[in-house]
Amino acid sequence: MTKQNSPLRRHPIALMLxxxxxxxxxxxxxxxxxxxxxxxxxxxxxxLQDKAALRNGALYTLHMCTACHSLQGTRYSSxxxxxxxxxxxxxxxxxxxxxxxxxxxxxxxxxxxIDAFVKMLPPDLTYIARRHSPAWLYTYLTSFYVxxxxxxxxxxxxxxxxxxxxxxxxxxxxxxxVMIEGLRYxxxxxxxxxxxxxxxxxxxxxxxxxxxxxxxTFLYAVAHSHEQERARLGPWIIGLFVLLSVLTYLIYRxxxxxxxxxxxxxxxxxx
Amino acid sequence: xxxxxxxxxxxxxxxxxxxxxxSSMWRSQVxxxxxxxxxxxxxxxGSLALLVLVMQLATGLFLAxxxxxxxxxxxxxxxxxxxxxxxxGWLIRDMHIVGASAFFVLVYxxxxxxxxxxxxxxxxxLLWLVGIFIYLALAAEAFLGYLLPWGQMSYWxxxxxxNFVTAVPVIGKPIATWLRGSFVVDLPTLxxxxxxxxxxMPLLLLALVLVHLIAxxxxxxxxxxxxxxxxxxxxxxxxxxxxxxxxYYTVKDLFAVSIFFVVFFWxxxxxxxxxxxxLDKLNYTPANxxxxxxxxxxxxxxxxxxxxLRGVPxxxxxxxxxxxxxxxxxxxxxLDRNPVRSIRYRSVLYKVNILSMAFSFLWLGLxxxxxxxxxxxxYGLHVTEVFYMTFLALPFFNRxxxxxxxxxxxxxxxxxxWLVDVWMYSIHAHSWGLMLQTDWIPALYALLLFGLxxxxxxxxxDAAKLPERLTAGGILH
Numbered sequence: 001m002t003k004q005n006s007p008l009r010r011h012p013i014a015l016m017l018x019x020x021x022x023x024x025x026x027x028x029x030x031x032x033x034x035x036x037x038x039x040x041x042x043x044x045x046x047x048l049q050d051k052a053a054l055r056n057g058a059l060y061t062l063h064m065c066t067a068c069h070s071l072q073g074t075r076y077s078s079x080x081x082x083x084x085x086x087x088x089x090x091x092x093x094x095x096x097x098x099x100x101x102x103x104x105x106x107x108x109x110x111x112x113x114i115d116a117f118v119k120m121l122p123p124d125l126t127y128i129a130r131r132h133s134p135a136w137l138y139t140y141l142t143s144f145y146v147x148x149x150x151x152x153x154x155x156x157x158x159x160x161x162x163x164x165x166x167x168x169x170x171x172x173x174x175x176x177x178v179m180i181e182g183l184r185y186x187x188x189x190x191x192x193x194x195x196x197x198x199x200x201x202x203x204x205x206x207x208x209x210x211x212x213x214x215x216x217t218f219l220y221a222v223a224h225s226h227e228q229e230r231a232r233l234g235p236w237i238i239g240l241f242v243l244l245s246v247l248t249y250l251i252y253r254x255x256x257x258x259x260x261x262x263x264x265x266x267x268x269x270x271x
Numbered sequence: 272x273x274x275x276x277x278x279x280x281x282x283x284x285x286x287x288x289x290x291x292x293x294s295s296m297w298r299s300q301v302x303x304x305x306x307x308x309x310x311x312x313x314x315x316x317g318s319l320a321l322l323v324l325v326m327q328l329a330t331g332l333f334l335a336x337x338x339x340x341x342x343x344x345x346x347x348x349x350x351x352x353x354x355x356x357x358x359x360g361w362l363i364r365d366m367h368i369v370g371a372s373a374f375f376v377l378v379y380x381x382x383x384x385x386x387x388x389x390x391x392x393x394x395x396x397l398l399w400l401v402g403i404f405i406y407l408a409l410a411a412e413a414f415l416g417y418l419l420p421w422g423q424m425s426y427w428x429x430x431x432x433x434n435f436v437t438a439v440p441v442i443g444k445p446i447a448t449w450l451r452g453s454f455v456v457d458l459p460t461l462x463x464x465x466x467x468x469x470x471x472m473p474l475l476l477l478a479l480v481l482v483h484l485i486a487x488x489x490x491x492x493x494x495x496x497x498x499x500x501x502x503x504x505x506x507x508x509x510x511x512x513x514x515x516x517x518x519y520y521t522v523k524d525l526f527a528v529s530i531f532f533v534v535f536f537w538x539x540x541x542x543x544x545x546x547x548x549x550l551d552k553l554n555y556t557p558a559n560x561x562x563x564x565x566x567x568x569x570x571x572x573x574x575x576x577x578x579x580l581r582g583v584p585x586x587x588x589x590x591x592x593x594x595x596x597x598x599x600x601x602x603x604x605x606l607d608r609n610p611v612r613s614i615r616y617r618s619v620l621y622k623v624n625i626l627s628m629a630f631s632f633l634w635l636g637l638x639x640x641x642x643x644x645x646x647x648x649x650y651g652l653h654v655t656e657v658f659y660m661t662f663l664a665l666p667f668f669n670r671x672x673x674x675x676x677x678x679x680x681x682x683x684x685x686x687x688x689w690l691v692d693v694w695m696y697s698i699h700a701h702s703w704g705l706m707l708q709t710d711w712i713p714a715l716y717a718l719l720l721f722g723l724x725x726x727x728x729x730x731x732x733d734a735a736k737l738p739e740r741l742t743a744g745g746i747l748h
Contacts, residue, residue, distance in 0.1 A: 073350050104351065126350065127555040226354075226361045233362075234540030238533055245529035252526045255518055259308055 037182025039157045039193040041135040042142065044213060046220050048227060051084040057218025058083055058094055060211060062105070064167060065125060066097060071105035073126030074222050082221060120163060129223035134216050141212045144168065145177040145195045157192045160184075172208045173201035300488055305501075305513035306520050307494035313384040314494075315527040320377040322528060323370050324480065328473060330367040333360075338419065340465035342458055345421035346557040365543040371413055372549045373535055375572035378406060383629055386603065389612030390493040396604040398486040403601045405479045408472060410573070415468040417570065418461060422554030427567045429464070430456045438586040455560065497612025566642055575632050578639035579658075582651030584699030592655060599662040606665040609733070616734035620724055621668045627716065628661035649705050652695060656688055656713035663687075664720060671731060672724075681721035688713045 047053065058079060061071070076099060080090040091101070097108055107122065114121060129137065139158050144166040147155035154166040157177070166174070175195040182191035201208065221227070288294050337357050339348035353360040382402065385391055391399035418429040433451050437443040452459030491501060500510040514520075544550040548571045553564055569577050576593040583589035599606070611617055614625060631654055638651045667680050692710055696703070724731050 072347055074355060078355065124557075127557070130555040131552050229361075230540045234536070237536050237540065241529050241532040241536065245526065245533060248522065248526040248529050252522045255522045259514055259519065 035183045035186055037180070037184070037191040037193070039139075039143075039191070041133070041158070042139045044134050044138040044216060046134050046217050048217070048221050050217065053214045053217045054221055055083050055085065055094075056211070057214035057216070057221075060215050061125070061218050062094055062097060065215070066105060066108055068107055068109050068122040070107040070122075070124045071126055071222060072124050073130075074225065075102055075104055076100075077102045078225070082225070122164070125219055126223050129219040134220050137216045137219060138212060141168065141215060142172070142209070143175075143195050144172075145175045145192060146198060147177070155192070157195060160192075168208070168212075169201065171201045171203045171211065172205075174198040301517045301521075302515055304488065304516040305510045306492055306516045307498060307500050308512055308514050309494050309496055309498070310492075310520070310523075311495050313380070313387070314492075315524060316377045316381040316384060318524045319527060319531050320374060320381055321480065322531075323374045323377060324476065327367060327370045327374065330363045330370065331469060331473070333363050334367055335469045338465070340419070340462050342421060342461055342558070345419065345461060349420045350555075362539070365539045368543060368550055369535060369538045369545070371416065372545065372570070372572065373531075373538075374409065375413070378409060379572075382406065382600075385493075386625060386628070387614045388493055388495055389497055389607070389614070391603045392607070392610075392612050393604075394490045395486075395493060398483065398490060399604060400601055401479060401483045401486055403597065405476065405483060406600075407597065408476050408479055412468060412472040412476060413570070413572065415464045415472060418456070418464045419468065420554060421461070421558045422551075423556045423558055423562075423564055424551045424554040424568065426456055426558030426560070427564055428569060429460065431567055433460070435586075435590050438590055440587075493612060495613060496615060568639075571636065571640075574637075574639040575635035575658075578635040578651035579655045581639070581643060581648050582653075582655050584648070584652075584695055588698070596658065599659070603662075603665070606662060608666070608669045611733050611737060616737055618668065618733050619730040620720060621731075621733075624661050624664055624668070624720060627657065631658040631661060646705060646708070650709045653709040653712045656691060657716050660684065660688075660713060660716060660720075667721070667724075668731065671728075671733075674725065674728075677721060677725045677728075677731075681717065681725065684717035684721060685714060688717060 065071075076090075076096040077087075079094070080087050083090065083094075085093070087101070096103065099106070109122075132140075136158060140156060143157035144154045144162075145157065146153060149155075150161065152163070152165040154162075154169075155177070156162040156164075174197075176198045177192035178194040178196060179190045179192055182189060182193070184191060197205070203211065284293075334353060337348065337353045337360065339345055339352070349364070353364050355361075385399060385402070414429075414432060418425045433447055433456060436447045436450065439446065448454055451457070452463055494500075498512055500512045503511045505511050538545060538549070544552070551568060551570065568574070576596065579593040579596065580589040583592045609617070614622060617625075635651060635654050635658060638647055638654060641647045664680075664684070672680070688710075692706060696706060
């Protein structure tokens with residue numbers, strides 16, 4: 001379509017009128033919302049090539065997290081390749097929690113225990129890691145704080161009234177919240193936006209930070225297990241179609257060379 | 272030897288050709304099928320939509336093989352069975368997801384092309400109507416398929432939609448129960464949705480697409496100028512303004528397909544959830560019958576209809592409002608009876624109106640993307656009024672109107688806007704302040720459209736001295 005043929009070029013006034021109309025509409029469109037003060041997320045970069053981080057993350061995830069949580073999106077047998085270790089080494093160092101090697105990673109908690117104490121199934125970590133960003137996961141893991149009003153005595157900065165206990169307290173130590181006057185669903189409330197250390201844990205802050213990052217890296221890798229395959233295949237497939245586009249464009253030009261197209265207007269329209 | 276093989280092959284083909292109209296069909300429908308020379312970019316979306324349909328059928332076949340239509344198994348059969356345990360499952364699933372959205376992008380563009388160039392006018396009214404039915408079947412197909420992964424949005428979206436019929440007085444609730452096969456969305460619902468999604472709707476879609484193509488090849492394609500190519504034949508009976516579909520449009524479509532696949536596979540490989548638009552993040556959470564999400568959203572392609580639905584403060588009227596938009600689309604050949612087909616030769620205000628039709632539709636989607644606050648509901652109601660008005664104003668442009676008629680249209684449109692709002696206010700008392708905050712939008716649209724028509728009559732003039740063959744057979748002339 002040439003410039004002369006475009007209806008908008010031929011009648012710029014139509015475009016101007018429409019744009020003017022819509023601009024005036026949207027300018028007045030006030031967006032009321034049910035605002036909640038969002039605490040800042042701690043930034044994190046994920047490196048899926050970092051095998052040491054993945055292994056450390058796998059160790060903590062399979063030894064701590066799967067005590068309650070399941071990781072049903074994956075099987076033990078798919079982990080060694082991802083962690084860059086042999087099957088024997090994986091079984092020796094990390095292990096399968098007594099499950100069969102090809103089993104799905106399920107929670108180690110018997111359902112009778114869930115019924116007796118928890119009354120609520122801890123969510124599966126595969127979809128938690130898919131649903132939330134790495135930054136959210138990292139902030140969540142490091143931002144438990146003491147809150148005597150909660151049944152477990154702790155709360156979380158990015159997950160208000162969380163049901164999960166602070167399983168990291170022995171490693172990280174307890175933390176106290178940094179509270180500000182903010183909004184919760186539109187009404188004023190005291191909102192935690194960060195944490196400060198309260199007691200010492202068995203790990204130094206740097207060690208614990210490393211551990212939390214490794215867990216997030218591992219969870220992200222498990223939940224996005226085809227990320228590397230995508231990155232490897234993508235350029236080839238897309239490249240193929242870019243190449244095909246060029247070739248088919250040349251063929252198209254070749255065939256259409258002799259055809260009088262609309263740009264030349266073989267009928268005349270009087271004004 | 273070579274010629275022997277050739278004559279043998281010709282013999283085999285001849286055997287089939289005598290018994291099946293292969294070569295005659297190829298000639299009449301492809302290699303000697305006249306297609307207008309002047310197709311532009313807007314004319315590739317039909318064939319691309321056909322391509323996506325085939326792709327959805329092919330990928331869907333493999334997904335159906337690994338899928339378990341049972342609430343206990345469905346979620347993990349998708350997230351582990353398909354995504355992890357089966358070879359290339361992740362790729363096929365992402366192609367199916369991106370394909371569904373691509374289908375809607377292409378179909379929306381294809382429909383808007385038809386609106387711009389008057390492709391619904393005589394003799395293509397039925398072609399247009401079949402197209403509307405294809406859109407409805409596609410919408411049903413997408414809705415049914417969305418339940419299958421058994422995520423939170425799947426579940427609650429289906430719960431909301433199957434509850435629509437409860438708005439019908441007296442018999443609504445029994446019908447909803449009958450549709451679900453259960454009092455809530457559950458195993459029977461999942462089973463039947465699966466069967467409808469993989470069997471009934473694809474069959475219906477294919478049949479409708481076939482009818483659409485037969486109708487198209489019977490009446491011939493429209494084009495950006497609205498030329499009736501069969502009115503201008505050369506000595507051999509070939510339309511002067513046409514080229515054979517093959518090879519001219521097959522090579523052009525191949526180019527379009529290549530470009531399309533570049534974009535398509537970029538999404539498949541690098542952005543399969545499409546910033547949360549192609550696949551809602553909440554759908555990664557398995558369905559939980561005890562936990563209703565705070566905000567239940569349809570996918571992006573239904574958002575404008577969702578804005579209409581929640582804008583009207585009554586369930587039954589809301590459903591009528593969004594169903595009415597399909598009725599309006601189907602009624603386009605009746606509403607727009609101006610003989611000039613193409614937007615190129617229509618008046619300035621008509622162009623404004625057609626552009627506003629698209630913009631208000633997108634705008635409704637944007638509003639529905641926001642939270643379900645009272646403000647957004649009322650806001651959606653008023654933009655729905657703009658969308659409706661872009662259709663209801665079409666008869667105004669059927670011919671040049673005397674000044675008195677233009678004033679009557681302005682008064683009637685304004686009266687309609689305010690009457691509808693008073694009516695809506697009487698159904699559910701949103702505060703008047705909230706109503707007035709956005710009420711001026713349809714009021715201003717009517718005022719500008721018809722006010723400009725009154726002040727500057729030239730803005731309503733179609734192109735003068737248009738040849739007969741650029742019109743739809745002179746319905747009014």
